[in-house]
Amino acid sequence: MDYKRLDNHDIEMLKGFTAPDRFSTGESVKTLHSKDQSRHVCMLPEAVLWPLNESEVSNILKYSNEQRIPVTAWGAGSSLEGNPLSVCGGIVVDFTMMNRVLDVREEDFQADVEPGVIYKELNKRLRHKGLFFAPDPGADATIGGMIANNSSGTRTVKYGATRANILKLSIVLANGEIIRTGTRASKTSSGYDLINLITGSEGTLGVVTCATLRLRGLPAEFSAAVVSFPSVESAGKAVFEIIRSGLDPAALELLDRGCISLINRNTGMNLMERPTLFIEYHGPSISYIGEVMEVTRELCASSNSLDFRSGIGRDERDKLFSSRHRLGEMIVQNHTDCLFLSADTAVPISAYPEIIAMAREEVEKGGVTAYIFSHAGDGNLHLKFAGRKDNRDDWRVINEINNRVVSKAISLGGTATGEHGVGIGKRAFMAEEHGNSLIWMKKIKELFDPNGILNPGKIFL
Amino acid sequence: MIPNNALAELKKIIAPGSLLTGPADLEEYATDSTKMRFMPDAVAFPSTGEEIAQIFRLANREYFPIIPRGGGSGKSGGALPVKGGLVLAMDRFNRILHIDTENLIARVEPFVITETFQNEVESLGLFYPPDPASADASTIGGNVAECAGGLRGLKYGVTGDYVLGLTVVLPTGEIIKTGVETMKGVAGYDLTSLIVGSEGTLAVITSITLKLLPRPEAKKTMIVFFRVIETAARTVSNIIRGKVIPATLEFLDRMSIECVRSHIKFPIPDETEAILLIEVDGSEMVVADDAEQVRKICMSSGATEFRLAASKDEVEEIWEARRKVSDSMLDLKPGKISEDVVVPRNRIPDLIRFLEELSKKYCLPIPAYGHAGDGNLHVNILLDNTPDEKKRGEMVVRELLQRVIDLGGTITGEHGIGITKAMYMDMEFSPPAITLMKQIKGVFDPNNVLNPGKIFL
Ligand SMILES: Cc1cc2nc3c(=O)[nH]c(=O)nc-3n(C[C@H](O)[C@H](O)[C@H](O)COP(=O)(O)OP(=O)(O)OC[C@H]3O[C@@H](n4cnc5c(N)ncnc54)[C@H](O)[C@@H]3O)c2cc1C
Ligand SMILES: Cc1cc2nc3c(=O)[nH]c(=O)nc-3n(C[C@H](O)[C@H](O)[C@H](O)COP(=O)(O)OP(=O)(O)OC[C@H]3O[C@@H](n4cnc5c(N)ncnc54)[C@H](O)[C@@H]3O)c2cc1C
Numbered sequence: 001m002d003y004k005r006l007d008n009h010d011i012e013m014l015k016g017f018t019a020p021d022r023f024s025t026g027e028s029v030k031t032l033h034s035k036d037q038s039r040h041v042c043m044l045p046e047a048v049l050w051p052l053n054e055s056e057v058s059n060i061l062k063y064s065n066e067q068r069i070p071v072t073a074w075g076a077g078s079s080l081e082g083n084p085l086s087v088c089g090g091i092v093v094d095f096t097m098m099n100r101v102l103d104v105r106e107e108d109f110q111a112d113v114e115p116g117v118i119y120k121e122l123n124k125r126l127r128h129k130g131l132f133f134a135p136d137p138g139a140d141a142t143i144g145g146m147i148a149n150n151s152s153g154t155r156t157v158k159y160g161a162t163r164a165n166i167l168k169l170s171i172v173l174a175n176g177e178i179i180r181t182g183t184r185a186s187k188t189s190s191g192y193d194l195i196n197l198i199t200g201s202e203g204t205l206g207v208v209t210c211a212t213l214r215l216r217g218l219p220a221e222f223s224a225a226v227v228s229f230p231s232v233e234s235a236g237k238a239v240f241e242i243i244r245s246g247l248d249p250a251a252l253e254l255l256d257r258g259c260i261s262l263i264n265r266n267t268g269m270n271l272m273e274r275p276t277l278f279i280e281y282h283g284p285s286i287s288y289i290g291e292v293m294e295v296t297r298e299l300c301a302s303s304n305s306l307d308f309r310s311g312i313g314r315d316e317r318d319k320l321f322s323s324r325h326r327l328g329e330m331i332v333q334n335h336t337d338c339l340f341l342s343a344d345t346a347v348p349i350s351a352y353p354e355i356i357a358m359a360r361e362e363v364e365k366g367g368v369t370a371y372i373f374s375h376a377g378d379g380n381l382h383l384k385f386a387g388r389k390d391n392r393d394d395w396r397v398i399n400e401i402n403n404r405v406v407s408k409a410i411s412l413g414g415t416a417t418g419e420h421g422v423g424i425g426k427r428a429f430m431a432e433e434h435g436n437s438l439i440w441m442k443k444i445k446e447l448f449d450p451n452g453i454l455n456p457g458k459i460f461l
Numbered sequence: 462m463i464p465n466n467a468l469a470e471l472k473k474i475i476a477p478g479s480l481l482t483g484p485a486d487l488e489e490y491a492t493d494s495t496k497m498r499f500m501p502d503a504v505a506f507p508s509t510g511e512e513i514a515q516i517f518r519l520a521n522r523e524y525f526p527i528i529p530r531g532g533g534s535g536k537s538g539g540a541l542p543v544k545g546g547l548v549l550a551m552d553r554f555n556r557i558l559h560i561d562t563e564n565l566i567a568r569v570e571p572f573v574i575t576e577t578f579q580n581e582v583e584s585l586g587l588f589y590p591p592d593p594a595s596a597d598a599s600t601i602g603g604n605v606a607e608c609a610g611g612l613r614g615l616k617y618g619v620t621g622d623y624v625l626g627l628t629v630v631l632p633t634g635e636i637i638k639t640g641v642e643t644m645k646g647v648a649g650y651d652l653t654s655l656i657v658g659s660e661g662t663l664a665v666i667t668s669i670t671l672k673l674l675p676r677p678e679a680k681k682t683m684i685v686f687f688r689v690i691e692t693a694a695r696t697v698s699n700i701i702r703g704k705v706i707p708a709t710l711e712f713l714d715r716m717s718i719e720c721v722r723s724h725i726k727f728p729i730p731d732e733t734e735a736i737l738l739i740e741v742d743g744s745e746m747v748v749a750d751d752a753e754q755v756r757k758i759c760m761s762s763g764a765t766e767f768r769l770a771a772s773k774d775e776v777e778e779i780w781e782a783r784r785k786v787s788d789s790m791l792d793l794k795p796g797k798i799s800e801d802v803v804v805p806r807n808r809i810p811d812l813i814r815f816l817e818e819l820s821k822k823y824c825l826p827i828p829a830y831g832h833a834g835d836g837n838l839h840v841n842i843l844l845d846n847t848p849d850e851k852k853r854g855e856m857v858v859r860e861l862l863q864r865v866i867d868l869g870g871t872i873t874g875e876h877g878i879g880i881t882k883a884m885y886m887d888m889e890f891s892p893p894a895i896t897l898m899k900q901i902k903g904v905f906d907p908n909n910v911l912n913p914g915k916i917f918l
Contacts, residue, residue, distance in 0.1 A: 105805070107698060107702070107805075107806075107807040108805040108806065108807060110805070149647065150647045152645060156645065157644075161645055161647075163651075164622075173893070173897070177893045178893070179891060179893050179894040179897060180891065180894065181890075181894060183803070183869070183870060183871040183889075184805050184869035184870065185803035185804055185805060185835075185836055185837075185869065185870040185871045185874065186614070186615075186803065186805075186806065186835045186836050186837070187608075187610055187614060187618075187619050187803060187835055187837065187871075187874050187875065188803065188871035188873065188874060189607055189608045189609075189610075189619075189658050189873050189874060189875050189876065189877045189878075190871050190872055190873045190877075190878055190882070190886075190889055190890075191878060191886065191889070191890060191894075191895075191898055191916065192655060192658070192659055192663075192898045192901055192902075193608075193621075193654045193655060193657065193658055193659075194894070194897070194898070196651045196654030196655070197650060197651060197654065197655055199651070200647050200649075200650070200651055201650055205650070217704060220704055240563075243565075244563060244565070244675075245675065246674065246675025283747075284704065284705075284747060284750060284751070285746075285747075285750060287746065288744065288746055288747050288750075291744070291746065346641075346643040346644070346645050346646055347643055348561075348564040348566065348642050348643055349563070349564050349565075349644070350561075350563040350564045378643075378644045378645050379643050379644050379645075380645060413641075413642040413643070414641070414642075414643050414646075415641045415643055415645075415646035415647075415648050416648050417646065417647050417648045418643065418645050418646055418647065419645060419647055420647070421647050421648075422647075422648055422649060426648065429648070430648065430649060433648055433649075434648070434649060435637070435638065436635065436637055437637040437638060437639050437652055438649070440631070440637060440652060440904075440905075441649050441650045441652065443904050444650055444901070444904065445650075447900050447901065447904050448897075459649060459650075
């Protein structure tokens with residue numbers, strides 16, 4: 001595709017659609033929007049805009065479409081695959097000023113929000129109403145970015161990924177047209193399901209300007225446990241047993257020894273430095289969860305657990321989960337001279353012990369630094385590699401391992417990306433995973449965005 | 462019309478004896494549970510995806526419609542050959558291919574009857590929750606095509622929530638696989654969800670990968686009587702607010718009860734205006750607690766009587782009666798228009814009140830029943846089929862759907878648009894949204910050979 005570089009006229013027009021103080025071509029602003037949390041090289045946009053409402057967004061898109069100017073949406077820039085980077089230049093539309101919670105309907109378990117709302121802020125506001133929005137990626141992500149990436153988190157094993165928690169969207173299409181899709185009703189079989197097409201499309205089919213979210217009631221009771229294992233394989237096996245038995249955990253996180261020692265160092269906690277599961281249950285009564293915990297203890301014991309500590313109080317549980325949420329940052333801070341690559345495969349749960357064994361062996365053989373930690377209950381495996389910035393050998397080995405792990409996952413019936421999205425980094429695996437259905441994804445892209453202005457250079461090679 | 466040379470070619474594509482053309486043989490395929498009637502030109506029984514692909518290539522060349530058909534229980538006319546053509550009866554795709562008890566996944570062909578599949582997985586200690594009241598007649602393929610809901614939607618969601626992946630034949634004759642066998646995945650666009658609920662207008666489904674759950678250990682079934690209909694409606698929200706999520710929460714108004722009364726053996730208190738049928742499931746312990754909690758909430762909300770089903774037989778009797786409501790409506794009057802509206806749950810009392818107004822205003826009986834826990838009511842406008850009543854019926858529909866949309870709802874919760882709701886699409890969707898959907902249809906089916914005349918006017 002041929003794109004136009006911004007000229008003075010474009011700049012005047014775009015400024016006019018927003019306001020002088022909500023438009024910038026300043027170097028520092030552009031630099032801030034040139035990288036996400038991945039290792040992908042910086043890519044500078046030509047300008048950054050902060051719209052305030054849907055009609056501004058619509059004007060920006062309509063004009064950009066006519067002029068063939070690439071438009072990349074920006075939430076918090078916390079992606080791990082280069083998803084919000086301006087591969088082909090153009091403008092970044094930053095949604096952080098569209099951050100109002102428009103309505104909370106407690107009775108319906110629903111909230112209408114703008115895309116720039118940070119989900120953690122939303123949950124703070126909802127707390128005293130006894131409600132929460134369940135998907136919880138380990139970053140200060142925006143609702144718009146979560147919808148675009150179909151993000152997950154520790155709660156996904158029980159409450160689903162972002163997709164399962166969206167009821168209605170307002171979308172601006174590439175040509176500036178505004179459509180609303182979905183309903184406040186709990187279900188619908190009316191027309192084609194555009195919500196699910198937009199969700200997970202990484203800002204390549206349309207831009208989200210408003211979302212009706214499905215909220216959940218805070219559980220009446222919860223209970224958490226920390227369980228240590230001799231190896232990641234035995235922990236992986238326990239994960240399989242727990243899911244298979246239908247115990248329905250509200251979180252089931254696996255962390256290898258390296259992660260635990262990092263957490264100990266950063267938080268002053270004193271966890272046993274062994275491969276570990278963080279497990280949580282939600283339920284209606286203490287006696288019920290107690291019973292479930294007992295079954296869990298037996299299942300873990302049959303997978304050779306070393307230590308099983310349940311009955312953890314709210315404070316410690318909050319500390320555990322907040323350290324789990326901050327683990328990504330801790331790893332980054334622990335290796336200031338490194339760049340990072342996150343493998344993010346998911347496999348059918350029975351193949352989980354196998355993929356995790358393979359990942360561990362590969363890392364050991366390759367002699368590289370990598371952390372294994374995962375939303376294990378979903379069959380998701382994260383392998384976060386740290387490679388020294390200019391060390392070619394590190395990166396050669398890391399890339400080789402990454403390719404082998406992803407291919408293995410796909411051959412086990414799994415996927416190249418469980419939650420981070422395709423972005424730039426996973427494009428190469430799309431053909432292997434999707435075969436000829438990839439063509440139909442491209443056709444949909446062409447239909448929605450014939451001029452290819454929306455987040456070009458993503459998903460498809 | 463299918464040209465004669467095309468018919469001859471069709472015979473070469475599919476196995477001998479797999480093509481019906483005699484008018485008497487076609488009769489069965491001319492209708493579904495809407496009772497409308499459109500004659501097909503022929504009916505084919507393909508047995509492989511490749512055959513279907515060849516049929517599509519022929520249809521694109523010779524330009525005749527292809528209409529996939531499952532159990533024919535559809536309520537919006539999705540399987541009807543409104544423009545003639547070839548009905549693709551999926552009957553031979555009737556195998557359960559694989560049930561993976563480790564990963565809680567199953568792969569089935571589309572013509573597996575919903576109930577057969579439910580029973581099969583339950584015998585393995587597993588559970589497939591979607592449970593349309595037509596489970597004994599509908600197929601999994603038809604359920605996927607309509608994104609069918611059912612009696613367990615409140616706690617367990619709808620068919621679409623259980624579809625992990627599909628193999629489909631596209632109208633251009635290509636066979637593709639969509640989706641994953643993992644619990645999550647975000648690689649690329651979600652083609653699976655696009656085909657789910659597309660009412661057989663984007664692709665013919667030849668295999669379906671479904672997610673299963675472990676079977677709940679226990680359940681308890683309750684029947685609760687109300688003297689004031691709005692009290693019953695309000696109780697629905699009260700239960701959910703009380704932190705109990707029943708698997709099933711069904712509502713029946715007085716006329717709906719009337720028409721299945723002969724199937725119910727337990728006594729119904731005098732002056733009952735509404736019933737809630739409630740089932741909770743889970744572990745023994747949770748179920749006992751939940752049932753008690755439900756009882757308390759119902760009684761404090763103003764129920765006149767609460768009854769816990771005493772035996773398995775009684776439970777079966779309750780659900781049997783519930784399943785019969787739809788068909789029994791026609792015992793009250795010769796004609797009906799059935800609507801399938803959904804509103805946010807706490808708006809059900811508003812909707813019920815509005816139905817009473819409409820009934821008075823247009824002098825037509827308008828019984829309602831349905832999946833109240835989902836906010837989904839099946840509203841039936843009963844008619845004597847006189848031109849005047851039909852006209853009034855149409856007016857009721859318009860007013861009803863407008864109110865539903867104003868309340869934040871949708872014009873069809875689970876039956877689909879098909880032909881019966883096509884003229885109301887523009888009430889729910891703006892012109893650009895409809896255009897976009899039509900364009901998606903155009904991408905998959907450029908010559909409009911697959912199930913034409915549905916969804917879009
Ligand atoms: C430490 C760390 C931990 C993480 N943990 C998880 C995790 O547990 N699970 C997980 O799934 N992810 C995780 N992530 C990845 C990331 O946080 C998520 O993908 C997140 O949803 C991105 O949101 P964002 O607001 O930062 O979006 P951005 O990164 O700014 O953008 C993401 C994508 O969304 C598009 N976009 C943004 N706003 C809109 C809009 N309004 N309309 C259309 N498109 C839009 C962008 O163009 C881009 O393609 C983690 C990241 C970090 C750094
Ligand atoms: C008494 C009664 C109760 C009902 N209760 C419910 C209920 O509780 N919940 C609910 O949701 N529905 C209900 N229904 C409606 C109906 O049963 C459902 O819509 C069901 O999903 C239809 O399945 P079927 O196999 O009969 O499909 P059909 O009626 O044969 O076809 C329905 C649609 O699916 C398409 N189709 C069928 N097979 C395929 C395939 N292999 N590939 C592509 N497209 C295909 C057809 O073209 C058509 O558009 C009820 C119906 C009756 C008669």
